Amino acid sequence: MANGVQEDSWNANLYDKKHSFVSQFGGDLVQLLAPQSGEKMLDLGCGTGDLANQLNQLGADIIGIDKSENMIHQAQKKYPGLTFKVQDAVNMGYTNEFDAVFSNATLHWIKTPKQALESIYNALKPGGRFVAEFGGKGNVQKITAAILNQLGEQGIKYKSEQLPWYYPSIGEYTSIMEQVRFRVTHAQHFDRPTPLSGEQGLRNWIEMFAASMFEGVTSDIKELIITRVEENLREVLFHDGKWIADYKRIRVLAIKE
Template sequence: MKNQIKDQWNAGLYDGNHSFVSEFGNELIKFLAHEEGERILDIGCGTGDLANTLYENGVNVIGVDQSANMINQALNKYPHIPFVVKDVLSLSDKNEFDAVFSNATLHWVKEPKQALICIYNSLKPGGRFVAEFGGKGNVQTITNEIANQLKRSGVTYSAVEQFPWYFPSIGEYTTLMEEVGFHVTVALHFHRPTPLEGNDGLRNWLDMFAVEMFKHATTETKERIYASIEKNLRNTLFTNNRWIADYKRIRVVGIKD
C-alpha cells in the first residue's frame, strides 16, 4: 500500500538491504495473539515474509499490497499463499476477517480515515486491527536534510505534493480509530533507532523510500545531494561504522465493537 510511490518499488533492493522491515514486524505479530485457523488480512504485505510466518502458524492469511513488484516477489517466494495487488482504500470486504495486520505500511496512506473505514468494514464483529507504522517525528532528521539540500540546489520541492508519508501523533491516529468505531486497546509511540546495512545504508534508504522527494532532480543533481546529505548527517546518524535511521513508530490495537 505504498500509496504515493506505487510501482517504483524495487523488490530486490527491499529484500536485499531492508530486511529489517520484516524483522521488526515479527515483534508486532505477538500483538495479534493469533489462533490456528483464523482468517487474517496482511495489508501492505511487501514481499510476503510476515504473511508466511502467519501461514506457518496455521493462519489462513491473505496478503495485499499496492505494488505489483512486491506482490510478484511474494508470489515467487511463497506460491502457497494468496497475494493480491490491491490498495487499502479499495478494500471491499465486509465482515470477512478475524484480524487485520499491517506493518510499516499505513504511513504511506494519506487518507487515513478512509483506510480505517475500509479496515473496520473488513473485520468481523469483535475482530482486531493490529498495526505499526511511522509516527510523528519519524525520520525527521533525514527528511529535513533532504528538503534543505533540495532547496540549496534549486530543485523544485513541494512538501504537500512530494512528502510521501503520513506521520501522525498517537492522539491524532487513535482519535480517527475511535471515530470509525474501534475500541482502542493499545496505543504506543516510541523511538526505534534503526540500523541501515552497509556504508551505503543511507543512500540505499533514500533510493528505496524517498523517491518522490527527488522526482524533480536530475540524476547528476541527485547524486550531488546524496553526497551532501551523507556528509552533513554523518556526525549525527553514523556510528560504529553504520548508519542509524531516526525511526519513531506508532503501534496500535483496536477492536471492532
C-alpha cells in the same frame, strides 16, 4: 504503497536484499497479534510476504495484499502456497470477513487515513482485531530535514504536501480510529533507532523510500544532494560502521465492537 495509476516504483529485490529490517522488526507485532490456529487474517501492505508466511506457519489462514505489483509478484515467487493480491487499502471491498487485520510499516504511505481505517473496519468480523505499526510523528525527521535542506540549496522548491509520508501523532491517529468506531485498546509512540545495512545504508534507504522527493531532479543533482546528505548526517547518524535511521513508530491494537 505505490499508486496503481503511476509507475510502480517499488524495487522488490532491493527491498529484500537491503531492507529486511522491515520484516525483522515486525516480529514483535506478530506477538501482539497473537494469531490463533484457523483464524482468517489479512496482512495489509504485505510487501514481499515474509510476515504473511510467518503468520501462516503459526496456523493463520492468511491473505496478503499490497498496492505494488512488484511486491506481490516477489511474494508469490517466494511463497507460492500463499494467497497474495494487488489491492488498495482504501478500497478493499471486504465485509465482515477477517478475524484480524495486520499491518506493518504500511499505513504511513496512506495519506487518506480515515478512508483506510473505514476499509479496515468493514473488513473485520464483529469482535475482530486490528494490529498495526507504522511511522509516527517525528519519524526520519533528521533524514527528511537534510534532504529538504539540500533541495533548497539547489533552488528546488518543495512543499510539505509533496512528502510521500503521513506521520501522525498518537492522538491524531487514535482519534480517527475512534471516529470510524474502533475501540482502541493499546496505543504507543516510541523511538526505534533502526540500523541500515552497510556503508551505503543511508543512500540505499533514500533510493528505496524517498525516491519521490527527487521527481524532476536530474541524476547529477540527485547524486550531489544524496552525497551532501550523507556528509551532513554522518556525525549524527553513523555509528560503529553503520547508519542508524531515526525511526519513531506508532503501534496500535483495536477491536471492532
